[in-house]
Amino acid sequence: xxxSPSETEAAEVTEHPLQGFADAVAEAVEGTAEIHFxxxxxxxxxxRWLDTHSVARDELDLVFFSWLSAxxxxxxxxxxxxxxDEVEERIELMTTVxxxxxxxxxxxxxxxxxxxPSIPTLIGVYAGANWHEREAAEMFGxxxxxxxxxxxxxxxxxFIGNPLRKSYPLLSREVKPxxxxxxxxxxxxxxxxxxxxxxx
Amino acid sequence: MxxxxxxxxxxxxxxxxxxxxxxxxTLNIGPQHxxxxxxxxxxxxxDGERAYDVKPVIGYMHRGYEKLSEVRTYPQITALIxxxxxxxxxxxxxxxxVAAEKLMELEVPQRxxxxxxxxxxxxxxxxHLVFMASYPLELGAATPLFFALRERERVLDLLEGVTxxxxxxxxNRIGGVKPNAGAGPTTRKTPQDLPAxxxxxxxxxxxxxxxxxxxxxxxxxxxxxxxxxxxxxxxxPPEVAAAYGVSGPNLRASxxxxxxxxxxxxxxxxDFDFSVVTGxxxxxxxxxxxxxxxxxxxxxxxxxxxxxxxxxxxxxxKVPKIIKVPAGETxxxxxxxxGEMGYYLVSDGGLGPYRLKIRSASFSNISxxxxxxxxxxxxxxxxxxxxxxxxxxxxxx
Numbered sequence: 001x002x003x004s005p006s007e008t009e010a011a012e013v014t015e016h017p018l019q020g021f022a023d024a025v026a027e028a029v030e031g032t033a034e035i036h037f038x039x040x041x042x043x044x045x046x047x048r049w050l051d052t053h054s055v056a057r058d059e060l061d062l063v064f065f066s067w068l069s070a071x072x073x074x075x076x077x078x079x080x081x082x083x084x085d086e087v088e089e090r091i092e093l094m095t096t097v098x099x100x101x102x103x104x105x106x107x108x109x110x111x112x113x114x115x116x117p118s119i120p121t122l123i124g125v126y127a128g129a130n131w132h133e134r135e136a137a138e139m140f141g142x143x144x145x146x147x148x149x150x151x152x153x154x155x156x157x158x159f160i161g162n163p164l165r166k167s168y169p170l171l172s173r174e175v176k177p178x179x180x181x182x183x184x185x186x187x188x189x190x191x192x193x194x195x196x197x198x199x200x
Numbered sequence: 201m202x203x204x205x206x207x208x209x210x211x212x213x214x215x216x217x218x219x220x221x222x223x224x225x226t227l228n229i230g231p232q233h234x235x236x237x238x239x240x241x242x243x244x245x246x247d248g249e250r251a252y253d254v255k256p257v258i259g260y261m262h263r264g265y266e267k268l269s270e271v272r273t274y275p276q277i278t279a280l281i282x283x284x285x286x287x288x289x290x291x292x293x294x295x296x297x298v299a300a301e302k303l304m305e306l307e308v309p310q311r312x313x314x315x316x317x318x319x320x321x322x323x324x325x326x327x328h329l330v331f332m333a334s335y336p337l338e339l340g341a342a343t344p345l346f347f348a349l350r351e352r353e354r355v356l357d358l359l360e361g362v363t364x365x366x367x368x369x370x371x372n373r374i375g376g377v378k379p380n381a382g383a384g385p386t387t388r389k390t391p392q393d394l395p396a397x398x399x400x401x402x403x404x405x406x407x408x409x410x411x412x413x414x415x416x417x418x419x420x421x422x423x424x425x426x427x428x429x430x431x432x433x434x435x436x437p438p439e440v441a442a443a444y445g446v447s448g449p450n451l452r453a454s455x456x457x458x459x460x461x462x463x464x465x466x467x468x469x470x471d472f473d474f475s476v477v478t479g480x481x482x483x484x485x486x487x488x489x490x491x492x493x494x495x496x497x498x499x500x501x502x503x504x505x506x507x508x509x510x511x512x513x514x515x516x517x518k519v520p521k522i523i524k525v526p527a528g529e530t531x532x533x534x535x536x537x538x539g540e541m542g543y544y545l546v547s548d549g550g551l552g553p554y555r556l557k558i559r560s561a562s563f564s565n566i567s568x569x570x571x572x573x574x575x576x577x578x579x580x581x582x583x584x585x586x587x588x589x590x591x592x593x594x595x596x597x
Contacts, residue, residue, distance in 0.1 A: 103463025128444035154259035
């Protein structure tokens with residue numbers, strides 16, 4: 001991984017105020033940077049996950065651990081609307097860390113294998129990752145290697161399944177459909193902007 | 201008689217080294233306990249008067265909002281996220297709505313933004329006033345509760361007058377705010393706005409809030425028992441707070457001058473003059489004091505916003521009748537009364553999000569409990585927990 005992909009992207013888009021910062025982070029952690037609507041997202045390979053966060057904390061001064069969570073990119077969904085385009089089946093693991101002076105923040109992202117997602121724990125770098133990893137473990141079935149207490153956080157003991165996986169049905173909805181018309185009837189397609197009161 | 205000096209010495213050593221054997225006890229606090237602000241359970245190993253290995257047990261109120269929002273449309277989600285931190289329900293809505301507006305690239309009318317800002321600060325005042333009421337109560341002082349809740353009611357009445365709801369306003373719309381609930385039946389032709397007299401009433405209410413801050417300060421800050429229970433208790437160093445993601449007043453009490461209202465642009469805070477209040481020692485007392493000062497700062501922000509209120513006009517950007525958010529992802533965070541509240545919104549261009557990660561402040565704020573309660577006297581557990589000002593709805597989501 002080099003910083004070249006982010007440089008070619010920067011040439012295509014008009015220079016974003018955060019572009020310099022994004023490139024600096026990408027270079028320091030050897031990842032690729034993108035800017036999504038004022039959110040700097042740096043993608044790194046899974047085997048550099050731990051190093052990335054060490055560098056972020058020690059060299060980039062991103063000392064504040066905001067959150068860790070995941071996205072289940074899935075073509076088959078048991079709850080909610082399916083994706084419009086086919087994607088590569090994967091678990092995307094993300095963290096957001098920031099500084100405590102200028103308000104800079106980075107969202108780090110890495111890709112995990114869906115069948116057996118596994119990655120080293122970040123507790124040694126950010127102690128606050130403990131609960132976030134427990135939550136991600138029970139909700140997505142991710143194994144955080146070296147985590148001292150990877151037991152259920154929210155879910156009761158003995159709960160089977162990983163509720164935030166897209167393959168997990170929303171059971172209350174299975175038993176009783178949502179009564180609103182929005183869900184059970186096809187929505188009329190009307191795209192033009194309306195000047196009328198949207199509440200009406 | 202010949203005294204064996206060596207034997208005597210051993211004897212005396214044996215005597216001083218004799219200690220009463222203590223047995224560790226497991227102490228369970230909660231989940232139903234007045235000081236746990238909801239349904240938090242703590243399991244502690246107690247050795248004498250000190251607690252070790254404190255384990256918070258959470259999840260009694262987990263409602264699965266992240267999963268639920270995957271099957272809801274964008275306008276429906278504000279009704280859900282009101283209930284995350286119900287003490288400041290209004291403030292929860294704003295970052296989510298701003299995230300959706302960002303993906304839709306909407307320009308929200310200035311007046312709507314000012315209304316959002318005033319209501320957010322009202323939510324902050326009412327949330328902090330609940331803390332001003334409950335925290336001394338947990339330490340054994342009942343009187344401040346009556347002062348704080350009296351003014352909170354005044355603020356909530358104003359909030360209700362605009363939004364129609366005391367705790368769950370559900371007032372934000374993508375692109376603006378809901379037409380005023382206090383103006384009677386809505387008609388399409390007439391522009392809807394704030395209720396008559398709202399701005400003047402709010403100005404008066406803020407004067408009262410500033411007065412009650414002085415009263416509470418007189419009541420609490422001179423009370424020797426409260427000072428003894430809070431000063432130097434539960435010290436949280438800034439680097440530990442940062443690693444655990446502790447944010448908001450709890451972080452500022454540790455001396456970190458960091459306020460998302462100053463660095464993020466989710467609402468037009470740059471138009472106003474206010475200061476970021478910080479503590480010195482990061483103890484329970486500083487956390488109380490920072491919140492008291494933040495009420496004063498919020499009241500000042502609201503008074504400035506009333507003075508600078510843009511003239512009447514539309515409160516809503518033009519949006520399609522059926523709201524679809526274009527594909528994209530973003531993270532928007534806001535300075536909520538409890539700390540950093542953020543939403544990582546992933547849209548696929550549909551009627552609802554593909555994924556909505558909710559970053560709530562209290563979750564990270566109480567993840568510090570095992571660290572901060574290690575080796576603490578049992579009565580101080582209550583003092584420290586109360587000073588962190590969490591709400592279990594905000595922990596469990």
